[in-house]
Amino acid sequence: MSSFDFNYLAGLFPILFRYLGITLQMAAMASVVALVLALVLALIRVFKIPLANGFVVVFISFFRGTPLLVQLFILYYGLPQLIPALIGLDAFSAAVIGLSLHFSAYMAESLRAAIQAVPRSQWEASYAFGMTRIQALRRIVLPQAVRTALPSLMNYLIDLLKSTSLAFTLGLTEIMAKAQMEASSSFKFFESYLAVALIYWGIVLLSTHLQSKLEAHLSKAY
Incomplete structure (x- = not known):
């Protein structure tokens, strides 16, 4: 029995x-796209925009109801068979798109709930001051909704970061794939996977610290 090295x-x-x-570049790009898309999806759900609302309901249901790994495989291996233009899609781009779509569905529901949690009187007061719906949303409602949704959004962003480890299944060489290569060549599986786990853990600890600082900053006014 070999000892720990x-x-x-x-x-x-x-x-x-x-x-x-x-890994960090993939997570950063997917996070930005997911947040923007989630906001659009949430607003469509809140205002119940005709036709688009039905599509968004199906979109959210699908991406929340199926495993991320399956979605990545469909995007990278499946869709190019139906859409020839996607044959040239590289693994990095596929991973970013897949992560963005998957987590935008979760974030959209958090944002929707946070927006709807803002009292109706806030909207009415904004209209009384002559604001349009967009102005009320941007100046009054969204700042309150973001503060409410921040903890869940940050948790989803942390999950997104950890989920980048699935990108190795598409052939992308990132830290998880490299750890697997090192484990296969040295047969030191425990050390190899522990190393990558510690790196992810360190990043998550840093992210959690930044989250607490941001929450404290946004809570000052309250």
């Missing part, structure tokens, strides 16, 4: 850090 574990971190940029 601390030296091998320590030597893995410089190797994995070389690929950390790919």
